[in-house]
Amino acid sequence: MKAISYSRYGGPEVLEYGELPDPKVGPDSVLVRVRAASVNPVDWKAQAGYLDGMIQAVFPVVPGWDVSGVVVRPGVSVVEFAEGDEVMGYVREDFLARGTFAEYVAAPVRTLARKPRSLGFEEAAALPLVGLTAYQVLHHALAVRPGETVLVLAAAGGVGSMAVQIARHLGCRVLGAARETGLARVAELGAEPVRFEERGFAEQVRALAPQGVDAVLDTIGGPYLKIAAGLRAPDGRIASVADGEVLGLGGRYFWVRPDPNDLAALADLADEGVLTVRVAERFPLARAADAQRANAEGGLNGKVVVTVP
Template sequence: MQAISYAQYGGPDVLEVGERPRPPVAPGEVLIRVRSAAVNPVDWKLMAGYLDGMMQVFFPVVPGWDVAGVVEEVGLDTPEFEPGDEVFAYARKDFVHDGTFAEFCTVPARAVARRPAALSWDAAAALPLAGLTAYQALDRLDLSEDDTVLVHAAAGGVGVLGAQIALACGARVIGTASTGNHEFLRSLGVEPVSYGDGVVQRIRELAPSGVDVAVDFVGGVLDITRGVLAEGGRHGSIADDTVVQAGGHYMWVRPSGTDLQDLAELADAGRLTVPVERTFALDEVAEAFRLSQAGHVRGKLAIRVSG
């Protein structure tokens, strides 16, 4: 099968396009013929070696943890799916080796969900990691419809989904973003606030009593959270472990087909859209990684593998 891989840590220049063996299908797994995959910052951070010691890596590595495609084959004792099913998944495993930037990938059935009909293949592929990150973070913070929520980096790949999930729960959402993204956020129902000097005051003008929940999807914003959190408020971060010393939660996403199915239902109900800024071919992954590294992407970057 055609795949992108790298045989050593490094930058986008270590990526190679070529033939890789099709992965075997273990019991409880499904083999997915990949239609689309998606880029997440963790992909190039893993490739750079930043997570060395956190996860076991076996070279050569096929990167990618997001996938949308069609079930090609099922392993033993996998009654949940059958060949021909349209699915999507957050395909992280317990080790790093066979990823989703390939014509085929295997995923444990427990991490797989039915593809939402309302989303294109690219949008479906762009949802799992970012969507589950946002969904599980807000769930950990006991979000309710009575809450006013502050979403840091509300126009980013995770933040834009977190903002919509909070809105779907009935919460009021304030989101930090650059001025150029304000109209986009307003179209979703988010009350945008600009970054930079005076941000605490601007948030306080919208929420004089403070926010009930603050969720950080960017890092480096703990002082802002402290400045706007109401007494008894809850906060957490996916990017800053120092929140724990400040009474917050530091969170890491887990694969979950059940949670992913909840997100699919939100998408099919018209309550969750997945912005895809740009789509790349499989042999353009290095370019996609460079764009992701630049840090100015609104929404997600998709990798079109077939179809």
């Protein structure tokens, strides 16, 4: 099969496009013919070796965790899917090896759900990681409730835009912090925009929520995480998917995990019109390095997708 792979840690320059053996399909896995995969910051961070202390790399590594495609063959123990089913998945395992930037991926069944009928393959590939992250943080780490005020940092980004839509669906009031270029997107999603700026950020939030916010979802870390921690109501909660310093602020540091039930719930929300997915740029598989560069540069207000012909 054609695939993107790397045999040593590094930046986009270590990516190679060429032939690799077709993946073997274990009893609890599904062979998926990939139609699209999306790029997330964790892809190029793992590729650079930043996760080496946590996740074993088995070279050559095919990058990518998000996928949408068509089932070619289910494993012998799989009853959830059949040949021809359209699926999407967050195909993360406990090692780096068989990713989604390829013509085929052998995906554990626990990482998959049926593709939303209302989304094309490109949009469906852009949903799993960011959607699951937002869904799980709001439901599990923060346990938000109807009527609460939620502050989302980087609300125009991948995880942030999902969090705004899901929190609104749960009946929350949402304050969405973004840079100037993302404020219109934040308002479009139904949040009250708050501009990131060195001075005045805290004052903007306090003007909108004088009693403090009930929950903070941080996706960027750094100084704004610390400022946001001080904007909570007395019993307010905070969780970060980007910065472990949140633990010292009395919050939770959260990593998304594959969950077929949560993924299916996201598919239902998409089909109900609750969730919209924006694809900003598309690259063919052979140009995956350019896709990584576009994602790393940021500022797109949408996902970067790799398409597989």
